[in-house]
Amino acid sequence: MEFTEQDKALLLKIQEADVNLLAFIRGRGWRPLSIDELEKFVQNRAQFEADENGVSLEQFQKWLDFEYGDRCCISTTRKGTPCKGYVRPCHDPHSFVEGVTNCCTSHTSHGLTYERKSA
Numbered sequence: 001m002e003f004t005e006q007d008k009a010l011l012l013k014i015q016e017a018d019v020n021l022l023a024f025i026r027g028r029g030w031r032p033l034s035i036d037e038l039e040k041f042v043q044n045r046a047q048f049e050a051d052e053n054g055v056s057l058e059q060f061q062k063w064l065d066f067e068y069g070d071r072c073c074i075s076t077t078r079k080g081t082p083c084k085g086y087v088r089p090c091h092d093p094h095s096f097v098e099g100v101t102n103c104c105t106s107h108t109s110h111g112l113t114y115e116r117k118s119a
């Protein structure tokens with residue numbers, strides 16, 4: 001969605017009245033946005049947030065799926081069923097490593113192909 005000149009005029013009035021526009025950047029937190037930034041944020045929030053976090057969109061999406069998803073181990077047990085073991089949260093998209101961050105301690109310490117002994 002691109003802002004019209006009318007939209008921008010209204011936003012400028014709001015800004016001139018010292019009203020700040022705050023956005024929640026996942027992985028970073030709240031921060032004020034300029035009118036130009038707001039337009040980019042509205043057009044493609046995930047790309048904007050990936051840029052803010054200094055990671056690729058692909059990396060950001062993987063982290064997003066993990067952090068805002070089920071947040072459980074993606075590995076499989078010896079029986080071939082999903083492990084779904086407990087995985088600690090990862091609040092920083094930079095630190096997310098596919099196959100490590102989203103695996104339980106049993107699977108992380110032995111790699112994705114390790115079959116969990118308790119299963």
Ligand SMILES: [Zn+2]
Pocket residue numbers: 073074075083084085103104105106107116
């Ligand atoms: Zn596991």
